[in-house]
Amino acid sequence: MRILGIDPGLRTTGFGVVEASGAELVYVASGTISTQHLATRALPERLKVLFQGIGEVVQRYQPDSASIEIVFVNVNPQSTLLLGQARGALITALVSHNVPVAEYTALQMKQAVAGHGRAQKGQIQEMVRRLLRLGGLPGSDAADALGLAITHAHAGKAMARLAAADGLGAPAGAAPKSGSSASYRAGRSR
Secondary structure, eight states: OEEEEEEOOSSEEEEEEEEEETTEEEEEEEEEEEOTTSOTTOHHHHHHHHHHHHHHHHHHHOOSEEEEEOOOOOSOHHHHHHHHHHHHHHHHHHHHTTOOEEEEOHHHHHHHHHSSTTOOHHHHHHHHHHHTTOSSOOOHHHHHHHHHHHHHHHHHHHHHHHHHHHTOSOOTTOOOTTSOSOOOOOOOOO
16 A cells, blocks of 8 residues: 655645555655645645645555645744635645545654654654665654654554444545535525
């Protein structure tokens, strides 16, 4: 199974692709999508770059699934809102390419990769390097994205089995129960 991990950011989004076969993980690719060349206030253009960039990554590497970090409210509410919009553009790009999306917290990723939830950036980079047998340390954004892919490789199957057993929702990509795949209906607004 090929897994795309995404560390969302409005200025820099990290991505990492791994191939998982049982417990074996193989590095495929990693990098970043940057919007730093655009004006800070050019939000629509930045979201477009993220949407198109992740679309290009999906087309090139053909992942079977994706995992993305869940955003929590931080000290600056405006930053949280902007990050949420970036995350929304990335998730929309994934689902528009029919890639199932799993979500993990930073704590879950750190526990899966480093063994504890308070791991620092450098510790994540080193553990990702070791787990994927890389020649050098990946950048911090790419390391977090690879960490999310590793987390999904380890936890994704178990979480899917639990959700199916508990009836916690339809499988990813399932058609709406009404039988129609479109949620838009033509008509007048009131």
